[in-house]
Amino acid sequence: MERKLATVLFADLVSSTEFVAGQDPEVTRRRVTTFFDGVSRCIETHGGTVEKFAGDAVMAAFGIPLAHEDDAERAVRAGLGILDLVNELGLQARVGIEAGEVVVDETDSTFATGEAVNVAARLQQAAAPGEILVGDAAFRLTQGYIEVEDAGPLELRGFRNPIAAYRALAALDGQPALPKISAPFVGRESELDLLENTLARTIRDRRPQVFTVYGEPGVGKSRLIREFLAGVEGTTILSGRALPYGEGVTYWPLAEMVKSAAGITDDDPMETAKQKLIECCGDEAIAELLGLASGVMEAVEGERGQPEIAWAAREFADELADVQPLIMVFEDIHWAEEPLLELIDHLAQWVRERALLILCLARPELLDVRPGWGGGRVRSTAIELEPLGRADSEALAGALLEEHQVSEHVRSRLLDKAEGNPLFVEETVRMLLEEGADGDDRIPDSLQAMIGARIDRLPAGAKIVLQRGSVIGRTFWAGAIDHLSPEYDSAELEDMLDDLLLRDFLTREERSTISGESAYRFKHVLIREVAYSGLSKSGRAEYHTRFAEWLRERADKELLEIRAYHLDQACALYAELDGHAPEELARTAAKALEAAGKRALSLESNQSARKLLLRAAELEPTLQRRFLAARAASQLGDLPVVRDEVSVIAEEAAAAGARDLQSRALTALSETVASLDGELGRAAELADEALEVVEADDHEGRFSALDRRARVARWMGRLAEAEEFEQQALEAAQAAGRKDYEARAALQLAGIHIGRMEEKKAEPLIDRALELAEHSGSIVARASAAQSKGTLLRVRGDYEQAEGWLTKALDLYREAASVSEIAWTSRQLGIVAWETGNAARAEKLLRESIRLLAPMRERGTLCESQRYLAQLLLQQGRLDEAETYALAARETVSPEDIVSRATTRVALAQVRAAQGREEEAETLFKEAIEIVGGAEHCRILLDVLPPYAEFLRALDREADARALEARLAERVPTAA
Template identity: 35%
Template structure:
């Protein structure tokens, strides 16, 4: 959604500058604010002005918007001065003149609020003290005795109180629909005796400037209207009793479902909101009867459907919001609620909100155990293990494999293909810890098959996304990996998340081929897509892995350090440990290459502290970095011992990504220890692995080093 909106605005701005106005965004949902921020932060080379109008309380939610944000300026609108208020009154009344006392009372009460001035003049019109004759306003009678309410809310409420009974019923029904409403809906919500008069009453409300005709097309062909100000809608709504609100919200949901017909799925979230409100008011009034329970169930079903669609398109804030609301509407032991809690936990995991995910999934696990439902317990277990793999990974890879051995037969027996997709996905994560590329590839392909059999687009996309890693990290030669990735992208049918994974892998493969400009462009596009999709934490990891490798290959250690250091900071602040342990070791290696050994030591310790004992890559990489530090200090025996430990950890790993660099580091220590023959022998093994992978850059670098050591006969 973010990417598509930004691209649309950029396209519209190609022919001429574009101004986009967002009004009253202090009432906006977090996702809309994130979208505005996304466009402001990432739009480039497009003349777009985002004009956001809001009350100062917006800054409580987005403090950075008040100042200091790049490409942004804040303008605080001061209240109208006394002179400006006089001008406003004069412009509104034209030739009619208020006496000084009446004008002063209005200006003093308004305190610079132009809406207050307008509404006060509207009260005078409602009371017949201001009449329009011959195109001009004329004062009739004594207006100095008119009581002026103390606040804008009281002022609007006073205007509504003066409406006739049927007019009041019409505007209250409209307020339930929303700021924009439809004449057909208002007619349906009105008492049966009032329905024939609804068009006439709407015309009256337009004349009284409480509502205005709206140009947007109606759902069912009848006229559309808008409240002149949201405060008018709020005041009308607040005047309705809770019991009546409950009835009207349910009635509007029924009308909307009926009028949209085959397109009802497009309006599920609106339907869900109104049913949810209906249930909430019934629950407030108590007790919760069968009808209230039925309304809650309808709302939960619609919210769950919308939440899962949001999850599938990677709108994570919306997914969490909708799924949590759906779960909250269902009884504690309801099977649907337990399924929703697992989905909420997974959405929070994807969002990087690990602590919240842990709490939600712990509740899901307890509830599933209490219910005795083995299927739900298995789903909750898989999701909980996925969170722990990121936040507390010690021993979790082994535990995940054992759990999968128990769970997969259960899911096979009951033909839960969605569960099987998740279980095999968990197996794939465990194999990633152990750098088993072939086993991981097999697990992901099994997961993909079950996701498709389940018809679960989100699980399918997840599998395709993670399938982009084994061809790059594993033994598959570059010439085979590139078409393999093209096939994955073709299967994804335009999914942006999968495209970001394909570009990430291709960027690193291009780095192996020495095509650095192409690789940098792919890495930048991949990271930009992650940002577009709201995957902020993953975007940082994506950038660190792709650019960290690519720039080291290209010899730009400063650029590599910048990308990896930024990711480490984001991961550490977010409580993530799995990626952090690997990237901290990567950063230590980059710093060692710059001879900044003391600083590198700090990141070696960070990696050691956060790495799980069975996280092969992290365990090998921090040993490599520590060995370099020891060698620089002259402790060559200790350095060699650690370097050999690193080689032993990755010796049986398929491919070159971890094994060949560990061999190269060991060879450099042997060279420093004046054992050139051994160094050359180790380097030749590294060269063999690089050539099998078709990593021409690393292979050429290794050949030169072999020639150099062979020519000198010593380090």
């Protein structure tokens, strides 16, 4: 079967029963035969095919078996001809016409099925005698060619919603059709000058520049950049394209650049590729991270993520740009996932003192998802390529046509329809040159119809190759086509590919990502899309499956995400056709999707990971896949979903005896219950359950459960308990050989000592974590250690150094795009600013912290930022605002959070005191003291007792104030 864009016509005689009544049978037969012969002739003259006669009705299709770019116009003209014919016979007819996708059986290429057939039939029934009703799709395809009037939405039998309809009145003056080519570069001189000036400024200033070119498909974005790059010398040029599938190929453009720079092909053995990458980068840590992003190295779950890859990409670009100016071209970034857009931002912001020009090509749709793209950045330029002006379009068409003779009318219609889109001009001229300007063919009104007509006119073999190549993607390989086409030998396929090159359907890629394979590329993505749309869904499913088989043999691990995509597409198509995918195919697809999902998870491409893993679990459910999908959701901050999913997984894992998964699910549930619900007691119980079931040799699972248990205990103010669990977590991290886990444990232990005011014990732990983080190359680890160092210095009163370390941590977290940690560090910097007398900066930082945390529903951190802001505003005399934030903090705090239950009460007590509500204030102060009465967290007393003493002195209760200070000195000697 084949799918085609076609236009369907139904015509029916009006009152045929009355016409036959009382007539001589021979006369009736002769007149009816004359009618049918005339209708057939009219349809065939306009390039249509009569599908069937039924009684006194006729059905015809235009675009079957051979498509024309103006099939809809031909159908309406045929309909008008039919009305003229029946008028001459003294009869009347009604006609309905609609265009759309239909399916044609290969054994009977004239029999079409599809919604367009049903709409055309119903329009014919709704038409008045002597009337032609045209559906919406056919109307859009014939605008400017047929005079119509609105017939209003019609209620048609069998359709739930009204159908738009138009009454065809007459054909407008037409034109002949046109003869072949390579388009010159015209009409973009100012844009080219701007690019050249931007590059010159980049080289002169040695500062990165981002240059974004927006434009609709076919408007000439890629051609502009090609022309610009052709004139560039002494510069390294790397390019990569974001893929339209967008699943599991987050860093594809970066991968293309890295592989190109390192000379890596996709079928290089892993060790060979790794060695090439190390030699290119000159640094094993950078090579490892770029290897993960490009699929050159195996992904290790949880090992590296988006921040580290961004850092490695920056170092990679920095090294190349140090040698000579570097141009990085990111094409089609409207298809890019968020991590890639963040990476581009990261490069622009963090590469320093280098001549780096980042070129981004995008459709305007990018601004739908990134309205501020390029905004707020000093060294950023964006232009939108508008359609060519009339003069430039004429110059382009004239150059393409060269000595071919076409009438001025044809040339004018061509330019009118192209509307300045260079690809439209080029493809339309090519069609005309191929078909000849003899008047049989019209200039296409739709690019899809035009390309579909060109494809239909290919030799059968070339068309098959084009369609099968379209299954693979924008770029495909000759070897893959060979695998998909066993009915042809290699020599025949090579001839067909050469034919497609000559006809400008394809271009040859200068470099193939799979060694030993010739690579071809569709000249425009729309050509690929139209070719793909012509395949039946069963054919698509078959070729997706077979291409995945070929990938498994040629470049399985390197192109894992692509293979998973094709297997998934095959399953989806079979499910649509048959209700389910073949069992073995579904199993194979699920395994590939799981592997791709794990890789995406390790790279912190969490949206992709979530989609891939959910799909894997849908095709073949397993606890492992469901848990990994829940982990991805956790990283995305979808805590209610995570809680629901991991609670079920924990139960099912227990029933199945899967202790490793049960332990991990319980740990994840503990984290969710603590963060989302604030139920710290329940969170502790869940972490304890995880420890009970974790396998003895599962050191990573044991670390996660112990670390979670320690964090809950610390949150509850039980520092001795937290220290015991975290010490065990440290041992588990060392047993697992995970330096990142070891650093986390060391920092948690340091935090416990700071809470006890044991700074001397905290300092060596933080220094050890700094050392581990530096060796690991992890941005997040370095940021966490710097943050802890800054916090330690702040509590010691060394504000200058504290600000330096905290600023370093904030910069690193921003590189990592770690929102919760950006918020936490902003709060710490706000406290430093407040304590050094810079209230305006303190307020700005605290408000930023709250803004970031509010959507995340992370109660512990948010309530502290709210209460600090309340106290700052109170100090400035802004009482109403202070009350708002103090109440918000008390509402946010978890009922089992010892520290924040006390601090938020103190903040509200201070507000109530300022409002003259002393009785309420003292009640709140006493509640705070009761909460922290026997707490191990000594430092919290500094936030509770001094404010209460100050309150008592304001009431002339000096003795009570001294008693509080004595109590503080007893518990915290350093405060005396």
